[in-house]
Amino acid sequence: MENQQERMDLSQIREKLDKAKEGGLWRSIGELAERPEFEEYLHQEFPRQSASLGDFVNRRQFFKLMGASLALAGLTACHRKPQGKIVPFVKAPEDMIPGQAVFYASTIIKNGGFGVGILAETHEGRPTKIEGNELHAASLGSSDAMMQAEILNLYDPDRSQAILKFGRIDTWKVFWEEAFTEAGRQKILKGAGLRILTPNTTSPTFIRQMQAFLKEFPQAKWYQYDPVNRDNLYEGARMAFGSPLMPVYDFAQAQTIVSLDSDFLYEGPAAIHSSRKFSEARRLREGMERMNRLYVAETMPSVTGSIADHRLRAKPSQIASLGVALAQAMGVPVNGASAGELSEAQRKWVEAAAQDLKASGSDGLVTVGDQQPAALHAIACAINAFLQSRVTRYIQPAEFNPGNNLNGIKALARDIQENTVEMLLILGGNPVYNAPADLKFEELIPKVKLTAHLSRYTDETSALCVWHLPESHPFETWGDARAFDGSVSLLQPLIGQLYPDTRSALEVITTLAGVSKLPYDLVKETWAGRNIDKLVHDGVVPNTAFPSVSVSVPESVSVPSGSLPSGSDTEIAFLPDPLIGDGSNANNTWLQEIPKPTTKVCWDNVAYMSLDMAARLGVKLDLTKQSYPLMEVKVGDRTLVVPAFPLPGHADGAITLHLGYGRTRGGQNGSGAGFNAYTLRGSDSMSMASGAELSVTRQMYPVACTEAHHVFDFGTGLKSPTDYIDSSNARPIMKVGSFTDYKKDPHLPDHHHHAMEPMSMYAERNYKTYDNPDNHKYAWAMVIDPQVCTGCNACVAACQAENNISVVGKDQVIRQREMHWIRVDRYYKGPADDPELNFLPVTCMQCEKAPCEVVCPVAATVHSEEGLNQMVYNRCVGTRYCSNNCPYKVRRFNFYKYADYDTPVLKLLRNPNVTVRGRGVMEKCTYCVQRINHARIEAKKENRRIREGEIVTACQQACPAQAIAFGDMNDPNSKVSQWRKQPQHFVMLEELNVTPRTTYLARVRNYHPELAPEEHHAGDH
Amino acid sequence: MQETIKPPMGTDAPLIEGKQNYETITEKIGGIVLKSPPKIWYPLFALGFAGTMVMVFTICWLLLRGIGIWGVNQPVGWGFDIINFVWWIGIGHAGTLISAILLLLRQQWRTSINRFSEAMTIFAVMCAGMFPLLHTGRPWLDYWLFPLPNWLAMWPQFRSPLLWDVFAVSTYFTVSLLFWYTGLIPDFASLRDRAKGKIAQLICGTLSLGWRGSAKHWMRYESAYLLLAGLSTPLVLSVHSVVSLDFATSIVPGWHVTVFPPYFVAGAIYAGFAMVITLAVPFRMIYPQLKDYITNHHMDMMAKVMLATGLIVFYGYMMEAFYSFYSANQFETYMIENRFWGPYSGTYWALMICNGLIPQLLWFPRFRHNLFWLYGVSMVVNVGMWLERFVIISVSLHREYKPSGWGFYAGTQWDWSMFIGTIFFFVMMMFLFARFMPMIAIFEMRDLWHRLYHGKSGHNGHAPAHVPNSAEVTSKEDA
Secondary structure: OOHHHHOOOHHHHHHHHHHHHOOOOOOOHHHHHOOHHHHHHHHHHOHHHOOOOOOOOOHHHHHHHHHHHHHHHHHHHHOOOOOOOOOOOOOOOOOOOOOOOEEEEEEEEOOOOOEEEEEEEEEOOEEEEEEEOOOOOOOOOOOOHHHHHHHHHHOOOOOOOOOEEOOEEOOHHHHHHHHHHHHHHHHHOOOOOEEEEEOOOOOHHHHHHHHHHHHHOOOOEEEEOOOOOOHHHHHHHHHHHOOOOEEEEOOOOOOEEEEEOOOOOOOOOOHHHHHHHHHHHHOOOOOOOOOOEEEEEEOOOOHHHHHOOEEEEOOHHHHHHHHHHHHHHHOOOEEOOOOOOOOHHHHHHHHHHHHHHHHHHHHEEEEEOOOOOHHHHHHHHHHHHHOOOOOEEEEOOOOOOOOOHHHHHHHHHHHHHOOOOOEEEEEOOOHHHHOOHHHOHHHHHHHOOEEEEEEOOOOHHHHHOOEEEEEOOHHHOOEEEEOOOOOEEEEOOOOOOOOOOOEOHHHHHHHHOOOOOOHHHHHHHHOOOOOHHHHHHHOEEOOOOOOEEOOOOOOOEEOOOOOOOOOOOOEEEEEEEOOOEOOOOOOOHHHHHOOOOOOOEEOOOOEEEOHHHHHHHOOOOEOOOOEEEEEEEEEOOEEEEEEEEEOOOOOOOEEEEEEOOOEOOOHHHHEOOOOOHHHHOOOOOOOEEEOOEEEEEEEEEEOEEOOHHHHOOOOOOOOOHHHOOOHHHOOOOOOEEEHHHHHHOOOOOOOOOOOOOOOOOOOOOOOOOOOOOOOOOOOEEEEEOOOOOOOOOHHHHHHHHHOOOOOOOHHHHHOOOOOOOOEEEEEEEOOOOOOEEEEEEEOOOOOOOOHHHHHOOOOOEEEOOOOOEEEOHHHOOOOOHHHHOOOOOOOEEOOOOOOOOOOHHHHOOOOOOOOOOOOOOEEOOOOOHHHHHHHHHHHHHOOOOOOOOOOOOHHHHHOOOOOEEEEEOOOOOOHHHHHHHOOOOEOOOHHHOOOOOEEEOOEEEOOOOOOOOHHHHHHHO | OHHHHOOOOOOOOOOOOOOOOHHHHHHHHHHHHHOOOOOOHHHHHHHHHHHHHHHHHHHHHHHHHOHHHOOOOOOOOOOHHHHHHHHHHHHHHHHHHHHHHHHHOOOHHHHHHHHHHHHHHHHHHHHHHHHHHHHOOOHHHHHHHOOOOOOOOOOOOOOOHHHHHHHHHHHHHHHHHHHHHHHHHHHHHHHHHHOOOHHHHHHHHHHOOOOOOOHHHHHHHHHHHHHHHHHHHHHHHHHHHHHHHHHHOOOOOOOOOOOHHHHHHHHHHHHHHHHHHHHHHHHHHHOHHHHHOOOHHHHHHHHHHHHHHHHHHHHHHHHHHHHHHHOOOHHHHHHHHHHHHOOOHHHHHHHHHHHHHHHHHHHOHHHHOOHHHHHHHHHHHHHHHHHHHHHHHHHHHHOOOOHHHOOOOOOOHHHHHHHHHHHHHHHHHHHHHHHHOOOOOHHHHHHHHHHHHOOOOOOOOOOOOOOOOHHHHHHHHHO
């Protein structure tokens, strides 16, 4: 009728809103959308969704309805979530001091749904920094790079803020109407057409709610899918013991550890715990007689492989052969599989590992990577059982329905194909992007009538679903999660919802079940009978770890034929990206820019391959431009073009592709970065594919790699820099040796390294005034122990979060302008195709005679009485002379205005105690001077000295290997003094006589006598 | 003194050519300023102006975006900016050397090129000065490098060689400018007297500061000029020595070299003379009347100075390499190995060819006397001197102590536009100079003519038995 006249357009709405706004504030478009004015607009714009209005409405009726909806606007609570408010302090509690950080315990959910306990540093109500929770089994107070960067995910400006229907802003009210209508219909069908897909979860509260929900809809199905999952692990345990069990290892006690493609120090729910325990056993102590020995067989150099005593590179399919050979060498019967032909190196590796395992007996263990086939897991279970390994125990898995990821996603695909699905709720996850390519989820999703995707981003899956529902960040909600060992920790909101329209999966499922309860009450209900205040305070629920399950030693392992990979000349290993994981962190700029631990590539994924293979394929690099040739990878009918990247230590005959890149809707940073390896990954090749065809093209692609500059220096006539820490051409940068050498002389003398007697024309500044234990000057110093450093980058991320360090982007990294204050240097030792990796974290050395200070024309970098080399940002004019004169090259320059001054939500992220540096200013590590001063203030208030251990730098706090000591070196009892007194203590570039305050210990490998490299042989016989 | 007046060796060219008398000298040199310029002047000036606009645009973009538009990075914190700074400062040195040291050494051949090369000095220092001022991250705070009284009570940091640079360069510029201007005063007076137009009279009159040519004026002028020459002389040595200390005092392998100060000074004079030749040859073509005053004799002398300083510089290169090997210090050894065979070895060998090999042609009179070859060699030396700074500054930085901190360096389009922009700015300033100021000191030429031929008309007369120095001449005339 006269609808045309009633139609409004957005500008009118805006006008109306402007008037309305005068009365009150609004926070989001979503909230606006619930205003009647907007609904009016929506319903007219999309008449098919506004059945109530219909076509017959005349002006009078319209206003009647309008009036009614205005009146009813307040009555929508039955559909909206119950309002739980976090109220800001009206009256500050007595102990609340503005400017004083407060720490709250919560939990971060890692891949697979496992929780890691955290403490969040909160400044005036906004969380700014994540620390590990010492009470939590999976953290023990440490963290990793992903946990550190989670805070950026919270404040990510690209987070979805509005509920969308077909890509248009809509309201929760409309969604619930549709959902309830459909759910009502499904209720009659007992939920036969209802499917729910979530990532794996361990949350007792969520599982309880889901189960309650499924009781209402008995025929509905709940599938779990993570692209990187533990299916093989559980299946292997089922093969060995009859039920899916989770192995838990005690790396602190283990004497011989054999890892078959398992990156246990870095990947998986127990990585931080494992790293902590492993480093305890590994650290050099004076008079140490015994050291554990780590064997790693893997395709691509991993964090665990880098610290291994004997790293064996092997194609993905060969790992299983090695496992079979190991079992046979141990006398564990394996039926239905043979090791096949092993090379000389492989045979020796297996023999040595078997010999050590037998010698260690119950102190030995074998661990297998999640990506390896189930049969190999079964073999490992058998070996561990055979050893009666007391360092391996088995527990019930913490996940709900463990080990059914692939089955689940396949079943869902089948259900949709068979048209049995009418309503599909995807609560988290991104199956269109990361489901196996052969399932073609992008074609399946649109077949379902009602699809809704709850997600923090409007990602690839959201784009194909009818509804996109914005998800709350875990830091905004209540919840709980289990750690790898089953122990429970709680999630509590660290901040009110940044965007009022976001919901958590728990809230969505409770509302759909018709339960009107706040998440907090649900969590409280789950843990009824316990003191919830204490649980929230500590973050962990005590005594919830699962007890060990006793397992019987299997007589033998039967390997079903075809369950071990056959292999081919060219194989592909699919691994989660070390930093952005399965792709869910793709928009996190910190994680994008932190160099990958072993390859130092950032902002991209590439096809890693051995140097020999690169030579065979004709890969030619242009290192001055950091360009690598694009290569077409073909597996069956699936192809992917990806840069070819030669990597020392990579297995020959295989390439490694990291998942998680090549997002098309991954936010402004995630989209377009890298190449989507999921497109090659089918349900039959979830972790490895064989028979790939590779052809290198002439097209070059720039790859940002922070340490490519010297690795491939072949053909220039210079010695390969891989030799640089070889004793034959030693640069006094790192001290490496063998444990045998160490036992002989713990000083690990290096004949090529001569420290000079310090001499100077000028009077030396005296920092060493230890005459009175109660009244000496502090002399801050740091010692880093590369012996246990795995190069995991937790320190880099922690430093970035603590010190407001800017991200510069791929182009600027290619121009060598990355800003990280601490970097993890990687040095190779040994032959270029299969070298040992050594990591050396480098901070500002805080030289006592700092070369940077004398050359600054404006005195912008000066020395403190306590030995800190201080950087005065507002005095710096930016001549970069200091950086030129720094032998350690630890200074970072703001070539542009790198800091984001404009994005409002990122302002919440900043640490208020650290200056945000502007353009044209030099910056560098300050030993977290803000933390030093905080401790000083606290000490002064109590009229005492700063205690040992009171100052913990950000890198030190994060380090899962506890490889960093910091403190007062004038105090002979401090940890840092103790470490400095160790015989293997080492000063980098000592002969420059700049007397750095950051010093190092040596890195020692415990070689098996038969396998030790040439130079160490002499000492062993 | 005898030998300078003898019919010149090798060149067969006198210091002043053509039939000259006092009148023709003034007429020919002053006429360039007072008459309209040759047609070619306009397009050449326009070209210089257009290039200068490129520079201005680059500077605007630089101030807007930050020095990230350049190629500098971690570890190569100094690239084109400091390379160009050192290059330009070096070029400036020839001017001061010619005008001050050669004056004190009473080298008469300096007379016809000193004004010209002093102008070159001033403009080169202008170009040079832009780089350190703009290369800082926050150029608007550059004044912090000067010891100005301020409410922060903050002095600059006097131990920093960059601060010494500030003093050295600013002193150098000031003294050079005063020296130049002092020398111009009598000539402006001549122009004032000869100018026909009102504006020219007014401007030249103002600039001549009331010069009337009285004996007292001459006496004061002579002592002032001598004093300024004395002041400038140490500057020739000090400025580039101080610049070299930017590198020598650091601990960067390849920078930390004790031979740098004399080696840099020699390099500067080398580069400067190359630039004087580079400018003199085309200017003689544009203004043919200059050929009478900047004769082949001058070209020959400059070529010889180039050859001598070039050999000193080459000795420096050899010493650098020798020290590195002899030090038995692995970082020093690697530094020179990297220069020889590393990724930038091309620049090193190009430098050796440009500065070491090709200038050896100047041993042969055949090449010295052929302007085409001489011009070619001077251009090669200009390039070579730029490469030398590239090798010293950027190639040393790109691989020093820690392999993990190694990197590559290349200039961006903005580096090039800034560098080329300053060259055009320099060209533009030289053309402005040629248009509006006497390119050769008129009165000094007349004085020289007087001394060479002492009242005889024509130039082929016998040399006088005794040539009094200028002070003597003035005092005698005054008396």
